[in-house]
Amino acid sequence: MVFLTDLRKHNRIVKSINQTEGYLTTQVAFSYFEKGDQSLTMSEKSQWGSKLGFILASAGSVIGLGSVWKFPYMTAANGGGGFLLIFLISTILIGFPLLLAEFALGRSAGVSAIKTFGKLGKNNKYNFIGWIGAFALFILLSFYSVIGGWILVYLGIEFGKLFQLGGTGDYAQLFTSIISNPAIALVAQAAFILLNIFIVSRGVQKGIERASKVMMPLLFIIFVVIIGRSLSLPNAMEGVLYFLKPDFSKLTSAGLLYALGQSFFALSLGVTVMLTYASYLDKKTNLVQSGISIVAMNISISIMAGLAIFQARSPFNIQSEGGPSLLFIVLPQLFDKMPFGTIFYVLFLFATVTSSVVMLEINVGNITNQDNSKRAKWSVILGILTFVFGIPSVLSYGVMADVHIFGKTFFDAMDFLVSNLLMPFGALYLSLFTGYIFKKALAMEELHLDERAWKQGLFQVWLFLLRFFVSSFQSSSLWSSLPNLCNQKGLE
Incomplete structure (x- = not known):
């Protein structure tokens, strides 16, 4: 799930819903529809069509722009293989245990993310954990869609449908003209959100699963083509050796913290993405x-x-060229020198869409409680709300460039809120809930670790990591974010 630290309040919908079957009137705030404990029929409830579809969709949700521009940039800045090694170890010790926690919670409850914690904890006070994820994903999509819009513009340029570069190849000027032009940026953002609405409104099997089965294999194929083509460039092996050879002398404390954080950021953990996807699974x-x-x-x-x-x-x-400049200025210059350069923009679009659809899907599931009969309507409504809330992020590079929140543009402030506060908070509470409140017997059953003694031993290791290692890291991550926030000014 992948975050844009180089780039860089909440609408409420309150509505009364009369449920005729139970004569229950429920008050709704933004993304919470109560449907009691009424069970949905198999045709009404969202489900995966296959295990492969679930795996590809889940992988697609975590493989986003962060994998394309942030990971290579941070690796280069922090000792190459040394950073890579820390990332791999922390993924095993932090990311994987938390991923299994979300899986176990989601499938065991089988309801929307917000209702999961109240159901399993037998107390609705725990639902705030699901709310953290709901708010985080809503805000995240509001500024992630801005980047998605830029990619659509670049793809349009490549196909010659929107602009002509006039042979100058000045991508820095082009990028500046796009992000500083409200009309272009807003239309592009709207188009990207419409694409997400179309996929999510079609449902889990016909929308997300079908799209993932097409885009994920193509994503791998495109990467293989890129690597093969890059090998023919001068000094290619120099870059490979730098990437793989550890140099711990260049691994800074900030880089170490990012390598640890990337282990759960890269898997979209802490915001109930994997929890929701697991709730669509069979046993x-x-x-x-x-x-x-x-x-x-x-x-x-x-x-x-x-x-x-x-x-x-x-x-x-x-x-020195990480983040958006790497994606929108440096790499396009390289694409111009390669045949079939359009393929790279298709890759970026696939990487963005496979991540963004889940941001919309989770809150559609929260509202409809996985009832497909309401999916299309709420996909549109939430898409519109996301677009409206994302307008200040679009304008952060234009008319609102001088408006700052705690020393950051609106775009950067939203990024900081999600990446440095909401995600770590969500991951912390989720790990503590699973480690201390979620029934062990249910967890062992969901993970199929209750059959033999050695599997039960693995379960105890997993539980230990959640209770102490994962939760301690999330606490440290939050603590390290506070000075960055407190040292900034308020609204300017």
């Missing part, structure tokens, strides 16, 4: 095996992105 699917597959795919894409970019660009240039 036969092995969660541990599925989790291993998803983690392996995420690591593979991150490494492939690093190999492709390091081969094509000097590691020293990557250190």
